Each structure stands twice: as C-alpha cells, then as structure tokens.
Amino acid sequence: MISVCISGACACWRKVAAYKELAQRLERKELLSRTANRLALQKEVAGKGRKRKLGKDELARTGTEEGQQQQQQGPVFRWKRERKK
Numbered sequence: 001m002i003s004v005c006i007s008g009a010c011a012c013w014r015k016v017a018a019y020k021e022l023a024q025r026l027e028r029k030e031l032l033s034r035t036a037n038r039l040a041l042q043k044e045v046a047g048k049g050r051k052r053k054l055g056k057d058e059l060a061r062t063g064t065e066e067g068q069q070q071q072q073q074g075p076v077f078r079w080k081r082e083r084k085k
Contacts, residue, residue, distance in 0.1 A: 038074075043075070049079050050080035051078065052077065053077055055076055
C-alpha cells in the first residue's frame with residue numbers, strides 16, 4: 001500500500017519527529033557523559049596517593065574562568081605531587 005501525502009504534511013511530521021529524536025539523543029549523551037565523568041572521579045579518588053578536596057574559597061582565589069566553572073560542577077580534588085622512583 002502506498003501512502004499519498006497531501007501538501008507535504010507527512011514530510012513536516014517526519015521532520016518534527018526527527019528533531020524530537022535528536023533532542024532526546026543529545027540529552028542522553030549529556031547524561032551519559034556526566035555519569036562517566038563522575039564514575040572516573042570516584043575511581044581516582046578511591047585510588048592511592050594523597051589528595052585533598054578544594055573548597056569554594058580556594059577555587060574562587062584562582063580567579064580564572066575554569067575555577068568558576070568547577071564551582072558549579074561539583075567537588076574538585078588535588079593530588080600531592082610524588083616524584084617517580
């Protein structure tokens with residue numbers, strides 16, 4: 001059976017559906033990216049080495065745009081530098 005479109009209504013509907021699917025995929029990609037970053041951070045924090053969590057005042061002191069973005073994203077950890085043996 002062949003469907004006949006009158007005045008391009010089917011094409012418009014398909015375009016709307018395609019944009020809706022694209023928006024859902026982009027949202028899912030963002031969610032997966034955030035989750036992967038969080039899990040990677042947890043894995044690093046659970047590992048060996050001395051580390052400390054930076055406070056909001058320490059991030060603000062840097063005065064950089066990166067420090068301001070980190071305040072919004074969540075906790076920031078710094079590892080003590082260890083020399084290679």
